[in-house]
Amino acid sequence: SYELTQPPSVSVSPGHTARITCSGDVLAKQYGYWYQQKSGQAPLVVIYNDSERPSGIPERFSGSSSGTTVTLTISGVQAEDEADYYCQSADNTDSYTVVFGGGTKLTVL
Amino acid sequence: EVKLLESGGGLVKPGGSLRLSCVASGFVFSKYRMNWVRQAPGQGLEWVACITTGSSHVFYSDSVKGRFTISRDDATNSLHLQMNGLGAEDTALYYCAREAVGVIQFYFDSWGQGARVTVSS
Numbered sequence: 421s422y423e424l425t426q427p428p429s430v431s432v433s434p435g436h437t438a439r440i441t442c443s444g445d446v447l448a449k450q451y452g453y454w455y456q457q458k459s460g461q462a463p464l465v466v467i468y469n470d471s472e473r474p475s476g477i478p479e480r481f482s483g484s485s486s487g488t489t490v491t492l493t494i495s496g497v498q499a500e501d502e503a504d505y506y507c508q509s510a511d512n513t514d515s516y517t518v519v520f521g522g523g524t525k526l527t528v529l
Numbered sequence: 530e531v532k533l534l535e536s537g538g539g540l541v542k543p544g545g546s547l548r549l550s551c552v553a554s555g556f557v558f559s560k561y562r563m564n565w566v567r568q569a570p571g572q573g574l575e576w577v578a579c580i581t582t583g584s585s586h587v588f589y590s591d592s593v594k595g596r597f598t599i600s601r602d603d604a605t606n607s608l609h610l611q612m613n614g615l616g617a618e619d620t621a622l623y624y625c626a627r628e629a630v631g632v633i634q635f636y637f638d639s640w641g642q643g644a645r646v647t648v649s650s
Contacts, residue, residue, distance in 0.1 A: 453636040455574070462624060462640035463574065469634055506574050510635035516588040518564070518576035518635065 422446040424507050424521035431527045438494040440524045442507030445488055450509045452490030454483060457523075458503045466505075467492060494526075502528045531555040531639045533625045538644030545615050549644050551608040551625030556639075559583075559603040562628040564637060565610050567621035567646075575621075578610065579628070592618075615648045622646075 424444040432438040442452060451470050455463035465474055467483035470490055480495045494501055507521040537549040549565070565577040578599040579588045587599050598611040608625055623644045626637035 451634060451636075455637075457574075462642055463637070464640075465636055465638055468629065468636050468638075474638070504573075508574075508636060512635070516579060516586075516635075517590070518566075518579070520574040520576065523573040 422509070422511060422517065422519040424509060424519055426505075426507055426521040426524045428522070429525045429527065431529055432494075432497050433529045434499060435496055438497050438501070438526055440492045440494075440505050440507075440526070441489055442491070442521045443489045444509065444519070444521075446509045446511050446519065447485065447490055448488045449513075450511055452483070452485060453508045454481075454490075454492045455506045455508065456501075456503045457506065463506065497526075497528055499528050502526055531627065533627065533639060533641035535623065535625050535641045535644035538623065538646050540647045540649065541615055542650050543616055543648055545648070546611070546613045547615065547646060549610040549612070549623055549625075549646070551641055553606045553608065553625075553627070556627070558601075558606040561630065563599075563601060563608045564626045564628055565599060565608075566624045566626050566637065566640075567619075568624070568643075569618075569621040572621075577623070580608070612646070615646075617648050620646060620648045 454467040457463045470485040471483040482493045510518045532554045535551045564579045580599045596614040600609045625641040627639040629638040
């Protein structure tokens with residue numbers, strides 16, 4: 421089975437840059453996606469296809485990929501960015517399965 | 530505006546059954562693959578099941594395979610999840626999620642607000 425590994429927590433001061441990594445073998449052959457989940461809300465996709473940003477998502481959110489790791493970068497972090505962030509990928513080579521990372525709690529100090 | 534509205538959650542005893550539904554609006558439901566994703570209290574996201582367009586294929590996570598059945602009714606823009614043999618480990622908020630259109634991209638671009646399922650005696 422596939423696994424995606426994220427750090428449980430990341431802390432950053434307002435205006436600084438936060439980077440959240442996600443590692444897993446599936447990322448070497450499939451795209452990575454990132455979701456933001458604020459308390460009591462449904463998840464919201466902030467990055468798709470490793471580095472694409474959906475319309476309406478602020479430009480300070482960006483994504484990158486290298487080998488088996490994808491990274492979510494939030495530049496100029498704002499207080500409103502405090503949330504849980506989940507990476508996700510999927511594989512359809514044999515059947516179809518979706519995998520989420522364990523989530524990273526972003527704290528804005 | 531895309532809307533997904535889940536219903537059918539509740540309290541059920543271990544070994545019991547429950548059927549969740551999700552009514553979609555604001556888009557052509559029949560053109561999209563649909564999924565269920567759950568989140569146990571205080572925990573992360575876990576994919577549960579997927580149904581393709583035309584109900585041609587269904588896929589399940591190993592944790593629910595053989596117990597849960599995903600289905601859809603394109604005439605009523607509805608997605609369903611029949612859950613049998615429920616255990617405490619199935620206690621979670623169950624989200625209905627639309628999968629983005631694309632040949633090689635598999636992510637969820639719209640989510641409902643969730644239906645809460647509690648399995649307890």
